[in-house]
Amino acid sequence: MIRIPAIAVLLTGLASATAGSDQLSQDKVRSARNFGDIRREVETLRGKEFVREVPVYKISEKALRAISDHELDKEFPGSKLRSYEELLAWLDMVPPQTDLKAAYADFLADQVAGLYDSDAQEMCIPSFSRGTTNVAKKTAEKKLEEISSEIDNIVLAHEFTHALEDQYWPIDDAKDHEFKVSTDRSTAHDFVTEGSATREMIEVIPAQWGRGAPGTYFLLWNLIHSGLGESVLNYVISEAWKNSDALVEGVPETLARTEVMPYSFGYSFCTAVMRQWGLDGLDYIYDHPPVSSAQVMHPKKCWEWRDLPVQINLPETLPGDWKQVSLDSVGEAGMAILFGCQFKNLNHGLDLARGWDGDHVALFEGAGGHHLLLWASSWDSTNAAGRYLIAWLKERQAAHQAAITRNRQKFQLLMCQRFNCPTSEYNERVFRKCLHWHARWLALVLRRLQPDFSQWISSSSVIWASQPACGKQAQTC
Numbered sequence: 001m002i003r004i005p006a007i008a009v010l011l012t013g014l015a016s017a018t019a020g021s022d023q024l025s026q027d028k029v030r031s032a033r034n035f036g037d038i039r040r041e042v043e044t045l046r047g048k049e050f051v052r053e054v055p056v057y058k059i060s061e062k063a064l065r066a067i068s069d070h071e072l073d074k075e076f077p078g079s080k081l082r083s084y085e086e087l088l089a090w091l092d093m094v095p096p097q098t099d100l101k102a103a104y105a106d107f108l109a110d111q112v113a114g115l116y117d118s119d120a121q122e123m124c125i126p127s128f129s130r131g132t133t134n135v136a137k138k139t140a141e142k143k144l145e146e147i148s149s150e151i152d153n154i155v156l157a158h159e160f161t162h163a164l165e166d167q168y169w170p171i172d173d174a175k176d177h178e179f180k181v182s183t184d185r186s187t188a189h190d191f192v193t194e195g196s197a198t199r200e201m202i203e204v205i206p207a208q209w210g211r212g213a214p215g216t217y218f219l220l221w222n223l224i225h226s227g228l229g230e231s232v233l234n235y236v237i238s239e240a241w242k243n244s245d246a247l248v249e250g251v252p253e254t255l256a257r258t259e260v261m262p263y264s265f266g267y268s269f270c271t272a273v274m275r276q277w278g279l280d281g282l283d284y285i286y287d288h289p290p291v292s293s294a295q296v297m298h299p300k301k302c303w304e305w306r307d308l309p310v311q312i313n314l315p316e317t318l319p320g321d322w323k324q325v326s327l328d329s330v331g332e333a334g335m336a337i338l339f340g341c342q343f344k345n346l347n348h349g350l351d352l353a354r355g356w357d358g359d360h361v362a363l364f365e366g367a368g369g370h371h372l373l374l375w376a377s378s379w380d381s382t383n384a385a386g387r388y389l390i391a392w393l394k395e396r397q398a399a400h401q402a403a404i405t406r407n408r409q410k411f412q413l414l415m416c417q418r419f420n421c422p423t424s425e426y427n428e429r430v431f432r433k434c435l436h437w438h439a440r441w442l443a444l445v446l447r448r449l450q451p452d453f454s455q456w457i458s459s460s461s462v463i464w465a466s467q468p469a470c471g472k473q474a475q476t477c
């Protein structure tokens with residue numbers, strides 16, 4: 001599941017910027033301010049020095065939207081974006097016909113307090129009035145205007161942390177874009193960078209608010225690092241992705257929550273690492289980055305021993321002239337958001353996604369423009385796999401009026417235990433059947449150590465195939 005790639009942003013829900021007050025006559029203006037103080041604070045707190053200058057620009061809404069569009073074009077060139085939009089719609093991650101460019105640009109225009117562009121290696125602070133309709137946020141912004149320079153510096157501390165870490169561990173990592181391996185690695189990377197920058201942003205507060213008053217500085221520093229202070233901060237930030245503040249009118253809930261989630265889980269993860277092992281621990285994590293969102297959401301999977309997800313390779317074609325047109329990994333984070341939003345219970349979504357151990361989802365196109373969604377996943381336990389399958393069935397029923405019956409017209413379940421024949425034959429046979437039934441969704445649950453689609457040794461593979469009852473998703477019927 002993607003976020004806006006290669007740009008590290010800070011959302012107003014986490015630190016309301018006051019940049020909305022001045023309108024720019026140009027789209028991008030270099031700031032003349034001296035940022036020496038805040039840069040030095042970030043260097044001290046992060047234990048590293050800047051290798052290069054980081055220019056700071058104020059940008060207009062138009063420029064911000066252009067950055068967002070550029071990032072999506074880079075990740076999904078040409079027709080790939082359209083195919084990816086369709087994949088997300090088929091997964092019910094977004095409504096059909098969602099324009100991802102418009103959705104992401106609307107989200108950023110409403111929510112972003114600052115961003116670090118790792119492509120251009122520069123920092124951008126949006127300077128335009130927000131069209132927010134969120135009353136609570138507007139009131140908060142008004143209050144914050146009174147302490148504008150401190151808040152500006154806190155936003156800058158977050159972005160300078162991204163810039164500093166980018167100079168040692170590039171944010172734009174080629175491994176994050178290997179769709180055939182897993183896009184969930186990129187999600188995990190986002191979790192860590194946002195978590196680390198959010199932690200630094202909080203650690204900069206004593207220096208900002210205690211400027212010239214050592215007593216205030218120490219009071220705040222001790223408060224933040226006390227057991228109670230840590231607990232309150234952790235609770236507030238770890239719940240941020242569930243708040244209504246994360247939502248933007250016209251932007252699918254799943255996308256908005258996906259954008260905020262890295263701050264929540266990343267903050268808890270990075271703070272725990274820093275409390276236990278200090279900056280050396282954080283450096284270690286950057287040297288050995290987590291490869292799945294699950295490893296950040298359950299730090300034991302990342303630290304005490306690495307619980308590596310199963311690599312599931314989906315074929316580029318399926319029997320019967322089906323061609324793969326888009327591929328993604330949902331990951332534990334994406335699954336929690338998908339089920340949480342669909343069932344309108346985000347904690348239930350987290351429970352359903354727990355036990356994830358690898359997945360790949362692909363959209364295939366067949367003759368006559370028909371589509372087929374294939375979602376293969378591996379789970380830590382049979383119970384976890386069962387919870388996922390039942391959840392997916394319920395979700396299909398609720399969203400598409402897909403009926404569960406035992407006849408071949410609407411829904412089919414195949415289960416194979418101890419299947420000993422050559423697996424490729426088995427797969428083909430199963431797929432031919434499924435495709436013959438005009439199935440539109442297939443969910444495969446693989447057990448551990450069966451990473452290659454073409455070489456299943458199926459001790460307990462479950463295949464669900466279903467088709468919509470010509471309901472909401474009209475283009476599929």
Ligand SMILES: [Zn+2]
Binds near residue numbers: 010
């Ligand atoms: Zn950030």
